[in-house]
Amino acid sequence: MSFDTIIRPRRLRATAALRSMFREVHLSPADFIYPLFAVPGHGVKKAIPSLAGQFHLSPDMCAEVAAEVHALGVPAVILFGLPETKDATGSSGADPEGPVQAATRAIKKAVPDMVVITDVCLCEYTDHGHCGLIHNGKIDNDSTLPHLAAQALSHVQAGADMVAPSDMMDGRVAAIRATLDSEGFSDLPIMSYTVKYSGAFYGPFRDAAGSAPQFGDRRSYQMDPARRREAFTELDLDLAEGADVVMVKPAGPFLDIIREVRDRCDVPLAAYQVSGEFAMLMAASQAGLLDERAAALESLIGIKRAGADVIITYLAPKAARWLREG
Ligand code: PBG
Numbered sequence: 520m521s522f523d524t525i526i527r528p529r530r531l532r533a534t535a536a537l538r539s540m541f542r543e544v545h546l547s548p549a550d551f552i553y554p555l556f557a558v559p560g561h562g563v564k565k566a567i568p569s570l571a572g573q574f575h576l577s578p579d580m581c582a583e584v585a586a587e588v589h590a591l592g593v594p595a596v597i598l599f600g601l602p603e604t605k606d607a608t609g610s611s612g613a614d615p616e617g618p619v620q621a622a623t624r625a626i627k628k629a630v631p632d633m634v635v636i637t638d639v640c641l642c643e644y645t646d647h648g649h650c651g652l653i654h655n656g657k658i659d660n661d662s663t664l665p666h667l668a669a670q671a672l673s674h675v676q677a678g679a680d681m682v683a684p685s686d687m688m689d690g691r692v693a694a695i696r697a698t699l700d701s702e703g704f705s706d707l708p709i710m711s712y713t714v715k716y717s718g719a720f721y722g723p724f725r726d727a728a729g730s731a732p733q734f735g736d737r738r739s740y741q742m743d744p745a746r747r748r749e750a751f752t753e754l755d756l757d758l759a760e761g762a763d764v765v766m767v768k769p770a771g772p773f774l775d776i777i778r779e780v781r782d783r784c785d786v787p788l789a790a791y792q793v794s795g796e797f798a799m800l801m802a803a804s805q806a807g808l809l810d811e812r813a814a815a816l817e818s819l820i821g822i823k824r825a826g827a828d829v830i831i832t833y834l835a836p837k838a839a840r841w842l843r844e845g
Contacts, residue, residue, distance in 0.1 A: 544824045548592030548839035552831040555581050557618035558601045569723035571801040578621035582629035591839035595634035598622055599728050602644050609644030612670040620677035627678040637674040639684040642730040649732050650686035663688050668698035675704050685712040687740040692760035708763035714750040717741030720769045720795030750776050769793040774825040781826025790827035797833040812841050
């Protein structure tokens with residue numbers, strides 16, 4: 520018996536030209552935000568062991584790398600800082616001379632068009648490595664908020680184009696918004712790490728940023744991966760508090776959440792392909808198990824197809840080169 524169907528999806532898969540013509544999702548260097556790790560000093564460009572091809576960069580070298588990736592068509596960087604000193608409240612995070620603030624000034628001077636986004640969090644600046652202040656052995660929400668707002672303000676005063684709080688304290692978008700507004704920065708957008716799951720995929724970053732918690736874990740503030748609907752509570756809150764861009768993080772293991780958040784709001788959506796996702800791709804490629812370029816681009820297409828408008832990824836310069844080569 521023959522199956523005489525008139526609908527044959529293979530017709531449009533027959534040639535490269537047809538496949539290309541009907542593609543719905545397109546990746547471009549303009550989709551990417553590249554993370555940079557700023558350290559104190561001058562002329563420092565030191566390979567980060569846990570993140571292949573990534574570097575600890577002094578502010579002047581941040582500017583150099585920003586210029587390179589901007590020339591590849593990548594429009595934005597997100598800055599993380601490794602400060603000289605740490606204390607219980609993460610006060611070095613708001614130091615106008617801190618590495619993020621200095622790198623922001625250096626990048627904006629060298630490449631004025633580069634969009635400089637700064638990660639706002641305490642974990643890189645606290646001696647205990649948690650994203651909030653500790654009271655009675657617990658991470659305290661409300662006393663953390665003014666510290667986050669102070670850090671965000673110092674980034675903006677250094678020239679940041681956007682701030683991105685990643686701490687997952689309740690109410691931090693509103694607190695940062697109020698501080699920026701009262702200091703004359705009501706035009707400055709906030710990209711909120713709206714839906715940030717707790718889990719195993721941040722390890723290489725914490726090695727790179729020196730931000731691992733010194734006791735316990737982050738499960739009392741970051742989200743439980745087995746919860747889905749809570750993502751929409753976080754989304755509603757961040758929108759009500761004035762988030763201009765929302766984010767889902769990690770990306771690959773949470774593509775369903777990216778899609779649902781995309782369908783539930785109209786603001787731009789960022790997705791963060793985090794350090795563990797990147798490390799898996801790199802390790803499998805280096806072991807000869809995956810074709811690096813094909814697998815990396817497929818991972819990014821998947822995130823875009825799920826609904827992300829922009830992708831924070833350590834692959835940004837590589838992927839931008841591949842896309843330009845065609
Ligand atoms: C700071 C922060 C983290 C990441 C981004 N901002 C680490 C964490 O939450 O522990 C992770 C990024 C990555 O893994 O690539 N809170």
